[in-house]
Amino acid sequence: MEQELKDLRVEFSNALASARDEAALEAIRIRFLGQKSGCLTHLMRGLGRLPADQRPRMGQTVNSLKKEMDAGLAAALAALASPERRGDGLDPTLPGCAPNLGQLHPITLVRRELEEIFISLGYSIEEGPEVETEFHNFEALNIPPDHPARDDHDSFYAGPGRVLRTHTSPVQIRTMQRCQPPLKFIAPGMVFRRDAIDPNHTPAFFQLEGMAVGERVSLADLKGTLTVFWRRLFGDRIQVRFRPSYFPFVEPGAEVDISCILCLGKGCRACGGSGWIEIMGAGMVHPAVFRAVGYDPDRVSGFAFGMGIDRIAKLKYGIEDLRLFWENDLRFLGQFRNESPR
Ligand SMILES: [Zn+2]
Numbered sequence: 001m002e003q004e005l006k007d008l009r010v011e012f013s014n015a016l017a018s019a020r021d022e023a024a025l026e027a028i029r030i031r032f033l034g035q036k037s038g039c040l041t042h043l044m045r046g047l048g049r050l051p052a053d054q055r056p057r058m059g060q061t062v063n064s065l066k067k068e069m070d071a072g073l074a075a076a077l078a079a080l081a082s083p084e085r086r087g088d089g090l091d092p093t094l095p096g097c098a099p100n101l102g103q104l105h106p107i108t109l110v111r112r113e114l115e116e117i118f119i120s121l122g123y124s125i126e127e128g129p130e131v132e133t134e135f136h137n138f139e140a141l142n143i144p145p146d147h148p149a150r151d152d153h154d155s156f157y158a159g160p161g162r163v164l165r166t167h168t169s170p171v172q173i174r175t176m177q178r179c180q181p182p183l184k185f186i187a188p189g190m191v192f193r194r195d196a197i198d199p200n201h202t203p204a205f206f207q208l209e210g211m212a213v214g215e216r217v218s219l220a221d222l223k224g225t226l227t228v229f230w231r232r233l234f235g236d237r238i239q240v241r242f243r244p245s246y247f248p249f250v251e252p253g254a255e256v257d258i259s260c261i262l263c264l265g266k267g268c269r270a271c272g273g274s275g276w277i278e279i280m281g282a283g284m285v286h287p288a289v290f291r292a293v294g295y296d297p298d299r300v301s302g303f304a305f306g307m308g309i310d311r312i313a314k315l316k317y318g319i320e321d322l323r324l325f326w327e328n329d330l331r332f333l334g335q336f337r338n339e340s341p342r
Pocket residue numbers: 260261262263264265266267268269270271272273275276
């Protein structure tokens with residue numbers, strides 16, 4: 001009888017697994033538990049014929065199998081009634097959810113484009129730490145302690161003598177300390193200033209700085225290099241002009257303008273009607289900077305320039321608010337592809 005019960009259990013679970021609707025479940029119930037001819041019912045009736053000492057144990061076994069079958073049938077019935085099983089709310093013809101594919105941030109796309117132009121001009125790429133010493137960030141760049149750029153309101157300090165770099169220029173210092181001229185490199189990277197957040201300012205932003213040092217490097221080399229660079233980036237009709245300006249680490253220093261990329265110099269809203277866009281700073285490296293890194297300013301000369309990558313990305317993609325670059329809204333970021341939209 002014990003074997004019979006075991007077989008019955010297997011038979012029942014197989015039948016249950018293949019049942020697809022309520023009628024099939026009802027047929028199973030009748031087959032195993034029906035009052036008249038259910039297999040288990042039949043076995044229960046047979047308990048009385050067993051020897052008295054076996055009756056209690058077998059009675060228990062049969063009872064627990066009956067409970068198991070009742071529970072199995074109830075669970076199968078509940079599963080049939082569930083929405084997934086019925087197909088409610090499931091339309092197999094609806095389009096699926098496409099996974100979001102990662103892609104490069106617009107700032108990264110622009111940075112890489114700028115890097116490629118300079119690499120094609122023979123420049124290498126140098127990097128430096130984002131937490132800098134005051135020496136590398138200020139003093140070596142001819143920015144004495146009383147200079148306004150040293151003011152707490154402009155810089156984030158990270159402990160005594162340490163500052164989050166306010167420009168990528170300290171990479172110039174580190175590279176010159178490490179290498180001897182001739183040198184030609186760019187330094188792209190994140191910089192930090194205590195600016196209030198608005199459409200044109202974020203406390204962290206990206207710069208790309210460049211430098212060339214050697215014997216007889218001249219202002220004409222600087223103008224030629226930058227003209228080639230801007231024309232590669234925005235097209236051959238771009239004009240470049242220099243206006244005298246002051247930066248502590250260059251002499252002479254210049255603000256560099258390019259002709260407006262939208263109106264090409266005619267004057268439009270984007271350029272405030274002037275036809276020109278202020279785009280970067282540049283100049284000939286100050287002798288004090290060369291002395292700070294142990295170069296002889298009588299023997300070498302050089303130029304340096306710096307530009308904001310965010311600002312170029314804004315211009316290139318026609319974006320009016322810098323904050324969009326930081327909000328990580330996928331609807332915004334998804335508009336930029338590796339192919340240049342130029
Ligand atoms: Zn314009």
